[in-house]
Amino acid sequence: MSGERAHAVRDPPPYAGPMPSTSPPLPPRSVFTPPPSHVSRPTLRGSFGMVSSTHWLASAAAQAVLERGGNAFDAAVAGAFVLHVVEPHLNGPGGDLVALVTTDDGPRVLMGQGVAPAAATIEHYRAAGLELVPGAGALAAVAPGAVDAWLLLLAERGTWELADVLAFAVHYARLGHPAVARVGTTVAAVAELFTRHWPTSAAQWMPTGRPPGDGEVIRNEAYARTLDRLVEAGAGAQTREERIAAARRAFGSGFVAAAVEAFAAVPHRHSGGGEHAGVITAADMAAFRASLEEPCSVTFRGHTVLKTGPWGQGPMLLQALAVLDGFDDARLDPSTELGAHTILETLKLVLADRDAWYGEAAAGDDALLARLLSPEYAAARRALITDHASAGDEPGAIPGRTPHRPPRVTPEEFAATNPDPDEASAGEPTVARFGRTRGDTCHLDVVDRDGNMIAATPSGGWLQSSPTIPELGFCLGTRLQMTWLDESSPAALRPGVRPRTTLTPTMLLDASGRPTAVLGSPGGDQQDQWQLLYLLRTLVGGYSPQQAIDAPMLHTTAMVGSFWPRTVEPYAAVVEDRLGEDVIAGLERRGHRVTRAGDWSLGRLCVAGREPETGVLYAAANPRGAQGYAAGR
Secondary structure (H helix, E strand, C coil), X not given: CCCCCCCCCCCCCCCCCCEECCCXXXXXXXXXXXXXXXXXXXXXXXXXXXXXXXXXHHHHHHHHHHHCCCCHHHHHHHHHHHHHHHCCCCECCCCEEEEEECCCCCCEEXXXXXXXXXXXXXXXXXXXXXXXXXXXXXXXXXXXXXXXXXXXXXXXXXXXXXXXXXXXXXXXXXHCEECCHHHHHHHHHCHHHHHHCCHHXXXXXXXXXXXXXXXXXXXXXXXXXXXXXXXXXXCCCCCHHHHHHHHHHHHHCCHHHHHHHHHHCCCEECHHHCEECCCCCHHHHHHCCCEEECCEEEEECCEEEEECCCCECCHHHHHHHHHHCCCCHHHHCCCCHHHHHHHHHHHHHHHHHHHHHCCHHHHCCHHHHHHHCCHHHHHHHHCCCCCCCCCCCCCCCCCCCCCCCCCCECHHHHHHHCCCCCCCCCCCCCCCHHHCCCCCECCEEXXXXXXXXXXXXXXXXXCCCCCCECCCCECCCCHHHHCECCCCCCCECXXXXXXXXXXXXXXXXXXXXXXXXXXXXXXXXXXXXXXXHHHHHHHHCCCCHHHHHHCCCEEECCCCCCCCCCECCCCXXXXXXXXXXXXXXXXXXXXXXXXXXXXXXXXXXXXXXXXXXXXXXXXEECCCCCCCEEEEC
């Protein structure tokens, strides 16, 4: 059924065989499973600049900017706009962005998460007969935040002209690029929807009447023109900053905003089969501005880990580290039965807290966040972990507060009342049941020789999220599906409020407060789960970055999903087969309902950083899917 989230697709390894590491790994701690002696590719090391992203063309563009004298932020912006073009099934200009960046005042969160339109009220959606915000269609749209955030970063932290930064994306949009196979797979999954209900999407993504094939050159002239017009908006300005500001106005309150309002107002097919008009207006877009804000943090094994505030899911990783910090190292190894069980149980606890406490209502609640990240709270949660799997439905107790408990509907229960849900229900999970393709996310990390760093997770506005706006060449995102039509929820739908996003990059600081690494992953609810495994394997187990990325991944789906139809799978664990028969059998004996996902199917990690002892720069990227690459020298 559409929207279910198990992981049955078995992807073959994306390379012919492992290759030796080009440098000796850090010595593993004896209690951890030794890291693999062979890796899919080397951890790149150098002294000039490093990039890692989920598509090789974005990595190449960002590295080219570094080579031509740009800094990490110029490079990231160039790579990000390329991602709009070459990964249209994973993100777009109508989507969102969350990043962690270094600044002169310390690390900051680059907040490009748009807010709900003024007319997006619970009453409006209930009156339309909806129990959930749809997973596709303009009713799920927030004010697009990614473009404004990237332009803010370029203006405040970059050095390049907008025209030069956008030239890479304009090139690939206008002259074309060879599409990766998953673009065609995604279009094929929604081809009937496009043909019958979204003709503008069919015209853009199926111009020959069929989905694009693997390696087929695709173009997006409309988006190239949109970028040209953003540059032209600042033609009469006197300074670089003024030219960028003019482009921000053209997008947020000019021709882009006007086109968005006009197109969204036309009724079209949404998730579940209904025909609705969107409520987003040009005024909603004009009211939004990206910003830089303080991150949240915890200290784990001598490293400070930075995340977003609880308006996103980022603090769940901090909570998980706080819980796990109280265990011996032997219980932190994801490659053993005991370690995998302990990690899965910890993840269920912090995800239950996420669903109970996180949302915009928690963003300014310092007392709540302090409690959730306190050693005392972590100890109380740690004490709940037993030798057996839990259902994953118990949030923690906070004196004087009542936790929100969202409905827990299993995929089977949802299917019983929605026998033929519309294929427009595409959400973000990376791998879907029955091989159905869903939207996903991108990631980009850059570090330069001056110590500038950025970890960015752009997402939303993927080609299957809502109909293509023909004069712009992109569609709107669907982040509002993460809100609830329930006033009691901390993540309730409210006009002008951010939905609780799953976009969650990470930055690490050493004991002296210097940034040492940036990382992240696509994957919706899995993003922080996979990043947790990476941090445990590198910070505790001594794995090299590429070894940690290549190592077998796992996660749980025993929480309420962030994406339509928001189902839950109690006791569920999803693992790569490479975890091993003994470990998998042990998890099943403990009560975990294990889904085997194939040998190379989970995790989409990217990482870049600076080794604090030597100053050497490094980068590594996920080999799964043969799409993510690191570059640097």
